[in-house]
Amino acid sequence: MPALLLTGIGELVTLDPAHGPGLGLVRDAAVVIEGTGEGWRVAWTGPAREAPEADQAQDLGGRAVIPGFVDSHSHLLFAGDRGEEFAARMAGTTYDGGGIRTTVAATRAATDEELEANLLRHLREMRRQGTTTVEVKSGYGLTVADEARSLAIAARFTSETTYLGAHVVPPEHADDPAAYVDLVTGPMLEACAPHAKWIDVFCERGAFDADQARAILSAGQSSGLRGRLHANQLGPGPGVQLACELGLVAVDHCTYLSDDDVTALADTGTIATLLPGVEFSTRSPYPDARALIDRGVRVALATDCNPGSCYTSSMPLCIALAVREMGMTPAEALTAATLGGARALGRDDVGHLRPGALGDVVVLEAPSYLHLAYRPGVPLARPLP
Numbered sequence: 001m002p003a004l005l006l007t008g009i010g011e012l013v014t015l016d017p018a019h020g021p022g023l024g025l026v027r028d029a030a031v032v033i034e035g036t037g038e039g040w041r042v043a044w045t046g047p048a049r050e051a052p053e054a055d056q057a058q059d060l061g062g063r064a065v066i067p068g069f070v071d072s073h074s075h076l077l078f079a080g081d082r083g084e085e086f087a088a089r090m091a092g093t094t095y096d097g098g099g100i101r102t103t104v105a106a107t108r109a110a111t112d113e114e115l116e117a118n119l120l121r122h123l124r125e126m127r128r129q130g131t132t133t134v135e136v137k138s139g140y141g142l143t144v145a146d147e148a149r150s151l152a153i154a155a156r157f158t159s160e161t162t163y164l165g166a167h168v169v170p171p172e173h174a175d176d177p178a179a180y181v182d183l184v185t186g187p188m189l190e191a192c193a194p195h196a197k198w199i200d201v202f203c204e205r206g207a208f209d210a211d212q213a214r215a216i217l218s219a220g221q222s223s224g225l226r227g228r229l230h231a232n233q234l235g236p237g238p239g240v241q242l243a244c245e246l247g248l249v250a251v252d253h254c255t256y257l258s259d260d261d262v263t264a265l266a267d268t269g270t271i272a273t274l275l276p277g278v279e280f281s282t283r284s285p286y287p288d289a290r291a292l293i294d295r296g297v298r299v300a301l302a303t304d305c306n307p308g309s310c311y312t313s314s315m316p317l318c319i320a321l322a323v324r325e326m327g328m329t330p331a332e333a334l335t336a337a338t339l340g341g342a343r344a345l346g347r348d349d350v351g352h353l354r355p356g357a358l359g360d361v362v363v364l365e366a367p368s369y370l371h372l373a374y375r376p377g378v379p380l381a382r383p384l385p
């Protein structure tokens, strides 16, 4: 098996408890990754002076190395552009999710080739910024055929695919939302389940209520999909409590939380996936991540990359915002963007650099992971090999 020794690592973030608590930092470190038939795996990490022999070596010149980011929440199956909507928002319009319908129309009108090219462009953009695992949702097709083709395209590029037929009720069903829920839990689910790992619902005023969300998640689970939820994004609501009650692995947004919501998250261990790019791009108040962590809530950070509420693909930007605006330490933010995302996807092979993990090694053009927050907007992260 070919092995590559990465040496000259000034600071290595392993998130391996074998190297200490928290980030599992090793200074003057080395990493050995081994090529298997299916890709690279971490074989060894530790102080450079103890590194084993390998077929090839690469000196990283004192740069820092971290695990690749795990972006556990994105909406990359879309066509069209909503730059004008963003400009209007910056001039005072409030984000209410209404623009989703604009993207639905553009997505329905796009060819498979156009959707795939747009997805690939965004996945490459993410990778160039250090993201090595990406979850991708449907949700801009909202017909049986358009949801199914969205997921079939996504499944060619990631195993983390999420069926979001319950994004909003499309215009043609506006008079009969119950019929749309029947479609989402019936023929649409049947067509989408073979291409999806997860099922998600936008549980929010103007989208789907708690009863509808419960029915949709339950139908998805009967078809072998695991549930996750968009909740408490635009205002307080029942979604976070529902996610905790159902024992979902993650509930995403969590912008408007009550004290009871925080207690439920802490008690159940459901991960609160925070998406600070959304608050940035919609000029909304940021969730208080400091308070959540201090209360024992497990948090993840993700981009929510989509053409409406947040059109960034940058996990480093989310880390910088989490530190600057949400009271997280740089170490907590990096952990939430790697291990946190992995946990939110139920994955134990990514989000850390323990032996056996996927060899998703990211080199920073910096001496320390601190620079991710310290140097916002600077492209520091580069995946290897």
Ligand code: NIG
Residues within 6 Å of the ligand: 075, 097, 099, 100, 103, 202, 230, 233, 278, 304, 306, 307, 308, 309, 310
């Ligand atoms: O996660 N909240 C629902 N869906 C997306 C936004 C979709 C859009 O505006 O196009 C989100 O923010």
Ligand code: FE
Residues within 6 Å of the ligand: 073, 074, 075, 230, 304
């Ligand atoms: Fe989202």
